Amino acid sequence: MAPSPAPLNSSETSPLLPKISNRDMRRASSDSSSASNMRSTKPTAEQVVVTDAGNTITKPRDNGLDEAIQLEHDLSFLDACKLYPAAIGWSAFVSLGVIMLAFDPQLLGNLYATPQFQKDFGYLFEGDYIISAPWQTGLSMGNPVGQVIGALVAGYPMERYGRKLTFGICVVLTSVLIFIQFFARSLEVLLVGELLGGLVLGCYAVIAPAYSSEVCPMAIRGVLTSYVNLCFVMGQLLANGVCAGTSKLNDHWAYSIPFTLQWFWCLIILPGLLWLPESPWWLVRKGRYTDAEAVLKRLSSEKVNVSQTLAVIIETDRLEQELEMGSTYWDCFKGVNLRRTEISVGVYCTQVLSGIYLINYGTYFFQLAGLPTEDAFSMGIGFLAVGFLGTVVSWPLIVRYGRRSIYNSGLAVLIVLQLIIGILDCIPGRPTGVIWAQSSLMLVWNFFYDISIGPVCFVIISEASATRVRSKSIALATAAQGALGCVMTVAIPYMINPDEANMQGKLGFFFGGLAALCFVWAYLRVPETKGRTYEELDLLFERKVPTRAFKAYRIDGTTHET
Structure with a gap:
């Protein structure tokens, strides 16, 4: 996969991803570690729920990420080719x-x-x-x-x-x-x-x-x-x-x-x-965010918001680390x-x-x-x-x-x-x-x-x-x-x-x-x-969704249902 497309209007330009310092990354890692030990009773709309061996893990959710993911779901095959x-x-x-x-x-x-x-x-x-x-x-x-x-x-x-x-x-x-x-x-x-x-x-x-x-x-x-x-x-x-x-x-x-x-x-x-x-996924795993952003620009047209794409890749990698996927x-x-x-x-x-x-x-x-x-x-x-x-x-x-x-x-x-x-x-x-x-x-x-x-x-x-x-x-x-x-x-x-x-x-x-x-x-x-x-897909497998239920299973920020 990779690029989560986030098309912009023709009059917009692709905003640059803010620089992420080592201190910010350590703070994010610390927040992730703390979040993995939390037990949520009623998650908010800004949270994603992950069931892991009977425990509930919550983590803050950026609304921009949800928007980028929704844009990817809405993207048609022909539009993606363009x-x-x-x-x-x-x-x-x-x-x-x-x-x-x-x-x-x-x-x-x-x-x-x-x-x-x-x-x-x-x-x-x-x-x-x-x-x-x-x-x-x-x-x-x-x-x-x-x-x-x-x-x-x-x-x-x-x-x-x-x-x-x-x-x-x-x-x-x-x-x-x-x-x-x-x-x-x-x-x-x-x-x-x-x-x-x-x-x-x-x-x-x-x-x-x-x-x-x-x-x-x-x-x-x-x-x-x-x-x-x-x-x-x-x-x-x-x-x-x-x-x-x-x-x-x-x-x-x-x-x-x-x-x-x-x-x-x-x-x-x-x-x-x-x-x-x-x-770009390999570059993100190596912490080379600037290189990853440059590659995403080469892989897509000017109408794609590569900053949102990069943010989704970083978030997915962070989730897998949180789920202890080595x-x-x-x-x-x-x-x-x-x-x-x-x-x-x-x-x-x-x-x-x-x-x-x-x-x-x-x-x-x-x-x-x-x-x-x-x-x-x-x-x-x-x-x-x-x-x-x-x-x-x-x-x-x-x-x-x-x-x-x-x-x-x-x-x-x-x-x-x-x-x-x-x-x-x-x-x-x-x-x-x-x-x-x-x-x-x-x-x-x-x-x-x-x-x-x-x-x-x-x-x-x-x-x-x-x-x-x-x-x-x-x-x-x-x-x-x-x-x-x-x-x-x-x-x-x-x-x-x-x-x-x-x-x-x-x-x-x-x-x-x-x-x-x-x-x-x-x-x-x-x-x-x-x-x-x-x-x-990480969430579906983590929740141990049955094979035949994958297609109809819904992932929601506040609840989930089959």
């Missing part, structure tokens, strides 16, 4: 790192179906060259292992040095490690390049949603955090398109050219880093943060358990299903093209209907589609019509994935976590899904390879069953977070 064009642009810029993250594993999945790569790195099996399941597992392990280790490592520099510097270091390291992949002529060297590259690529999955959620107002927060999913799709789509174009080459350029194109994104990102604004990994599991961490981890892991890792083997899967190589590559491109369309279609749905309903209904559709694919695979002889029907249903599956649990996941993990532990909460969720990804990376080659289980479409039963379990959990645990400021 007031925050720079925030939208920089959010999209940082998300470019996710394209690199998605490009790499998708590239490998396509290379397994590339004849020249199979010949140079594989072995003969029944007249055709293939890459053995153990080597497919080892090579593909770099990305999920990287997401586990890289995500957890990223949490520390993001909090200590900021989002901007951490992002820049990751891009530099990525550009260096691409050399290993480009010059690899053996599976052993390529494995080293994939593992080292994956460690850095895993950081982008944490940086992008955290940054997007901290530079944008509430009205466009859902769309810009879900844009991370579109970057995943674009990276995968580009990998499929490039490999489809180079797969017919009869020398090492059939796979060297795709590796080379990874430098393209580094060349775009590195110059832009010179102008990239830092997260900023370490351990704090993610303490008190109400445990529930918030569970939600973030759960929605991200559901992506893996519902079958998303099949996308990395999409072209190879279609090839094994019986489609000719050229048709398999075309189907792989179409597979991701409908995913691109689905993500774009999800944006107005997210703005209109929120998170919970889209997430749960989409997951239900995925379960049905997976089970139908599995049933079709049981038809004796698997005629050509069945093969095309299964392949087409996979396209439909990917459309509904990218209209629901794909993009909405990134919205939820950004909103469910407290601002002080957001980077670490997202890191834990990324690491958890990466760990599950490691399991799937080991299992899928053995399940689909012709020299192993050769399950083909029967994978629908496997992933459909896992997705059904995820649906039960999501229905019980995933709340509606649409239309809530970060302060309001």
Whole structure:
């Protein structure tokens, strides 16, 4: 999130935030400490009530803050786009790192179906060259292992040095490690390049949603955090398109050219880093209020009262300190943060358990299903093209209907589609019509994935976590899904390879069953977070509001009701 918009009249100018001295900050801290020990009997209209383990905490409330928060609630999506064009642009810029993250594993999945790569790195099996399941597992392990280790490592520099510097270091390291992949002529060297590259690529999955959620107002927060999913799709789509174009080459350029194109994104990102604004939320946590105000001015138009925006950020941070929400990994599991961490981890892991890792083997899967190589590559491109369309279609749905309903209904559709694919695979002889029907249903599956649990996941993990532990909460969720990804990376080659289980479409039963379990959990645990400021979400979780009551629950300065 970030900027709580407070538009001014065209004739007004944005007032400067009064300077806050160290003595004032110590006095505010002292007042907060005293307030946390008070017991209120009848709070006034200028107070916010927070229930904490049966105690009532009261704190003074600035009427200007309430006005700023109300303005943010009243801001429409289109007005937010007009007031925050720079925030939208920089959010999209940082998300470019996710394209690199998605490009790499998708590239490998396509290379397994590339004849020249199979010949140079594989072995003969029944007249055709293939890459053995153990080597497919080892090579593909770099990305999920990287997401586990890289995500957890990223949490520390993001909090200590900021989002901007951490992002820049990751891009530099990525550009260096691409050399290993480009010059690899053996599976052993390529494995080293994939593992080292994956460690850095895993950081982008944490940086992008955290940054997007901290530079944008509430009205466009859902769309810009879900844009991370579109970057995943674009990276995968580009990998499929490039490999489809180079797969017919009869020398090492059939796979060297795709590796080379990874430098393209580094060349775009590195110059832009010179102008990239830092997260205003991180600057406030570091006590750099003047820098935070300057950044907010860069992210918004002149019609936005950045002083009120900054005041809301400071107030939210103060509230979280008052509620004793720390900023370490351990704090993610303490008190109400445990529930918030569970939600973030759960929605991200559901992506893996519902079958998303099949996308990395999409072209190879279609090839094994019986489609000719050229048709398999075309189907792989179409597979991701409908995913691109689905993500774009999800944006107005997210703005209109929120998170919970889209997430749960989409997951239900995925379960049905997976089970139908599995049933079709049981038809004796698997005629050509069945093969095309299964392949087409996979396209439909990917459309509904990218209209629901794909993009909405990134919205939820950004909103469910407290601002002080957001980077670490997202890191834990990324690491958890990466760990599950490691399991799937080991299992899928053995399940689909012709020299192993050769399950083909029967994978629908496997992933459909896992997705059904995820649906039960999501229905019980995933709340509606649409239309809530970060302060309001803090209060909702602190009050232990039931999952299905989140949407209708009212937060009022004098009372609250469901």
